[in-house]
Amino acid sequence: MRNLLAGIVALNMVLCPASASDTMRLAVTTSFHNSGLSDVLLPAIAEELAVKVHLLVVGTGQALRLGRNGDVDAVLVHARDAEERFVEAGYGVRRCEIMYNDFVILGPRSDPAKVASTDSAVGAFRAVAEAQERFVSRGDESGTHLRELAIWSQADLDPQDFGSWYSEVGASMGASLNTASGLDAYILADRASWLTFGNKGDLAMLYSGDSSLHNQYAYLRVNPALHPHVKAEPARRLENWLSGPGGKRLIDGYRLNDQPLFTPNASCTG
Amino acid sequence: MKSILPGVVSNASARRRGVNLVGPVDLTVSGPGTTMIIGPNGSGKTSLLRMMHGLERVRSGTVSWAVPTEQARQHQAFVFQTPILMRRSVVDCIAYPLIVRGVPKKQARVAAAEWAQRVNLGDTLKQPASSLSGGERQKMTLARALVIKPELLFLDEPCASLDGRSTREIEDLLAQARADGTTIVMSTHDLGQARRMADDVVLLLHGRIHETGKAQEFFHNPSTDEGKSFLAGGIVE
Amino acid sequence: MNEIFQGLLEAVGLILSFDRDLVDITLRSLQVSLTAVAIATAIGAPVGSWLAVTRFRGRRQTIAIVNALMGLPPVVVGLFVYVMLSRSGPLGVLGLLFTPTAMIIAQVIIATPLIISISHQGLRELWAQYHDLLISLNTTRWQRMRTLIWDGRRALLTAALAGFGRAVGEVGAIMIVGGNIDQATRVLTTAIALETSKGNFSLAIGLGLVLIALAIAVNMAIHNMLRTERASLW
Numbered sequence: 001m002r003n004l005l006a007g008i009v010a011l012n013m014v015l016c017p018a019s020a021s022d023t024m025r026l027a028v029t030t031s032f033h034n035s036g037l038s039d040v041l042l043p044a045i046a047e048e049l050a051v052k053v054h055l056l057v058v059g060t061g062q063a064l065r066l067g068r069n070g071d072v073d074a075v076l077v078h079a080r081d082a083e084e085r086f087v088e089a090g091y092g093v094r095r096c097e098i099m100y101n102d103f104v105i106l107g108p109r110s111d112p113a114k115v116a117s118t119d120s121a122v123g124a125f126r127a128v129a130e131a132q133e134r135f136v137s138r139g140d141e142s143g144t145h146l147r148e149l150a151i152w153s154q155a156d157l158d159p160q161d162f163g164s165w166y167s168e169v170g171a172s173m174g175a176s177l178n179t180a181s182g183l184d185a186y187i188l189a190d191r192a193s194w195l196t197f198g199n200k201g202d203l204a205m206l207y208s209g210d211s212s213l214h215n216q217y218a219y220l221r222v223n224p225a226l227h228p229h230v231k232a233e234p235a236r237r238l239e240n241w242l243s244g245p246g247g248k249r250l251i252d253g254y255r256l257n258d259q260p261l262f263t264p265n266a267s268c269t270g
Numbered sequence: 271m272k273s274i275l276p277g278v279v280s281n282a283s284a285r286r287r288g289v290n291l292v293g294p295v296d297l298t299v300s301g302p303g304t305t306m307i308i309g310p311n312g313s314g315k316t317s318l319l320r321m322m323h324g325l326e327r328v329r330s331g332t333v334s335w336a337v338p339t340e341q342a343r344q345h346q347a348f349v350f351q352t353p354i355l356m357r358r359s360v361v362d363c364i365a366y367p368l369i370v371r372g373v374p375k376k377q378a379r380v381a382a383a384e385w386a387q388r389v390n391l392g393d394t395l396k397q398p399a400s401s402l403s404g405g406e407r408q409k410m411t412l413a414r415a416l417v418i419k420p421e422l423l424f425l426d427e428p429c430a431s432l433d434g435r436s437t438r439e440i441e442d443l444l445a446q447a448r449a450d451g452t453t454i455v456m457s458t459h460d461l462g463q464a465r466r467m468a469d470d471v472v473l474l475l476h477g478r479i480h481e482t483g484k485a486q487e488f489f490h491n492p493s494t495d496e497g498k499s500f501l502a503g504g505i506v507e
Numbered sequence: 508m509n510e511i512f513q514g515l516l517e518a519v520g521l522i523l524s525f526d527r528d529l530v531d532i533t534l535r536s537l538q539v540s541l542t543a544v545a546i547a548t549a550i551g552a553p554v555g556s557w558l559a560v561t562r563f564r565g566r567r568q569t570i571a572i573v574n575a576l577m578g579l580p581p582v583v584v585g586l587f588v589y590v591m592l593s594r595s596g597p598l599g600v601l602g603l604l605f606t607p608t609a610m611i612i613a614q615v616i617i618a619t620p621l622i623i624s625i626s627h628q629g630l631r632e633l634w635a636q637y638h639d640l641l642i643s644l645n646t647t648r649w650q651r652m653r654t655l656i657w658d659g660r661r662a663l664l665t666a667a668l669a670g671f672g673r674a675v676g677e678v679g680a681i682m683i684v685g686g687n688i689d690q691a692t693r694v695l696t697t698a699i700a701l702e703t704s705k706g707n708f709s710l711a712i713g714l715g716l717v718l719i720a721l722a723i724a725v726n727m728a729i730h731n732m733l734r735t736e737r738a739s740l741w
Contacts, residue, residue, distance in 0.1 A: 008545050015534060
């Protein structure tokens with residue numbers, strides 16, 4: 001008994017994280033994390049900035065929520081309207097666009113709704129709705145979900161009116177992709193998640209390239225005036241680095257399966 | 271030290287879930303010596319002992335001692351018909367009453383080992399109590415009761431399920447305890463045992479005391495018909 | 508079926524390669540869940556024995572509530588702990604969110620009702636056996652509780668191991684309060700959830716098998732330890 005307790009105490013001491021020079025918490029979206037880019041960026045950040053970044057991988061909605069509560073020091077998300085509201089409300093210092101990639105429309109290889117032959121994202125969505133083919137929606141207020149809703153709205157369609165072919169799963173990108181793969185359904189996903197997804201099944205990428213599928217990522221520091229405990233200094237250094245030449249070089253050079261994934265376009269407002 | 275005796279049971283009864291277990295009864299235990307409570311099964315012998323010791327709530331009347339009840343209970347011990355074994359070694363079972371009284375563990379174990387020797391369990395000190403035979407178990411609980419040197423010892427049919435040899439051993443140990451000054455109140459339905467051990471006799475029938483008296487008188491010349499019938503081996507209901 | 512086989516290969520490969528990350532998250536799983544269970548048992552065993560030896564008004568209701576709390580969804584516990592520990596919450600100043608400590612707190616809340624309930628069940632039976640003896644010996648309530656805890660330690664061990672099983676396999680709460688941060692709060696279950704969301708089913712199953720192996724190893728180790736202890740105690 002005594003040995004067991006001693007063992008537990010020892011385990012706690014061994015694994016007690018040695019408080020590193022500078023650590024900060026960054027909430028990022030699943031899509032960003034799935035791209036694998038963070039595996040390249042984090043070691044470089046640790047080396048060049050002496051900042052150890054702890055990543056919290058969540059949906060955009062939850063990421064902004066964590067920022068609002070002061071539970072993270074900065075967020076890297078992709079939902080412009082929500083981000084601007086975040087800064088306006090004073091939760092964030094300012095909004096820095098860092099890079100973009102794009103969303104893609106996936107569906108069963110046989111493509112019963114003939115999405116591949118449409119000429120816009122809106123057209124593709126209309127084709128699915130007309131054919132009433134099964135469509136899986138994130139339904140979780142994530143950046144991807146918000147974008148999907150925006151496209152439906154451009155197509156003058158309201159998911160509220162859809163029949164049983166439209167499934168809101170209320171889950172993360174990965175879980176939603178697993179569902180779509182199992183149901184042979186259409187789904188909107190970010191390119192990075194799709195490329196790294198391991199359970200593609202019969203799904204294929206059917207449409208991409210439209211400007212309405214543009215996926216902009218932005219970095220927002222949590223306002224230290226509101227949350228005095230946040231690691232404002234490392235967060236600011238990280239902002240400089242991501243929007244500066246160091247970040248640009250790594251983002252631009254990143255390849256997944258020999259395909260470029262992100263295009264840096266740093267610009268800060270506010 | 272002031273004696274807890276005499277103990278006076280005055281018009282006392284005990285009941286559980288609306289059923290009268292025993293009483294109302296009047297009884298005085300003044301010691302020294304052995305008081306045997308005899309009577310058929312279901313006459314309330316167990317309940318009477320338990321009520322006197324405080325294991326059954328007194329519903330009417332009183333049970334009182336020469337000192338306050340809380341204090342009196344410190345000088346009493348109880349041996350149950352079915353030995354209550356703790357999940358411990360023999361020596362730790364016997365030492366337990368000392369340990370709850372605050373005796374240091376080492377000292378308690380030494381005393382317990384001595385008592386184990388006295389009841390011929392010296393070879394089993396480290397064994398689990400549950401590995402003992404029926405007779406050994408009852409000897410162990412007797413040692414556990416005597417280890418605190420009680421002034422008054424209650425025993426509820428301690429030999430009910432024992433063979434002759436074990437019964438004899440228990441009786442010898444009780445005779446020794448009596449000689450050492452412990453007052454004994456014990457129930458039995460074994461008349462032979464009552465004859466061998468009793469100084470005083472209490473005949474209990476239907477939860478009521480029918481006769482009390484010196485053993486000599488009771489066994490030679492019982493004063494009630496029920497007493498006569500019980501002694502004659504007749505079925506008394 | 509193929510994925511399970513792949514998972515098995517993956518698990519064997521992971522264990523044989525003694526992958527640094529795997530060792531890290533496995534040890535962290537152990538750290539968090541064993542610590543949580545040790546604390547939960549330190550709370551649950553006395554409460555269980557107190558419920559066994561004490562009769563009070565509302566005791567049945569208390570037991571019913573404890574039993575109901577066993578079914579608490581971990582996600583709800585996680586959310587509750589998050590709200591408490593969030594910088595905007597009442598305990599925010601402690602800065603515990605997204606640390607192993609926060610995960611331990613969540614698992615203590617999850618495991619304690621289970622440990623109370625199972626230890627109460629075991630100790631209640633022991634109390635029925637001991638009742639007359641301990642009353643006769645004028646024991647205090649505290650002594651009764653201690654005696655039951657010591658003599659009923661096997662029942663308590665069963666309770667603790669059940670608590671460990673629930674804690675170590677739990678993902679909903681620690682995902683929320685730990686954040687699944689690589690090299691800080693990632694444990695086996697959150698790693699499994701992560702790999703599942705990436706569609707890496709065979710790796711997820713492989714990690715799952717490691718988790719099962721870990722649970723079995725802990726159970727056997729603790730049972731063994733008790734057996735060696737018993738030899739000297741009995």
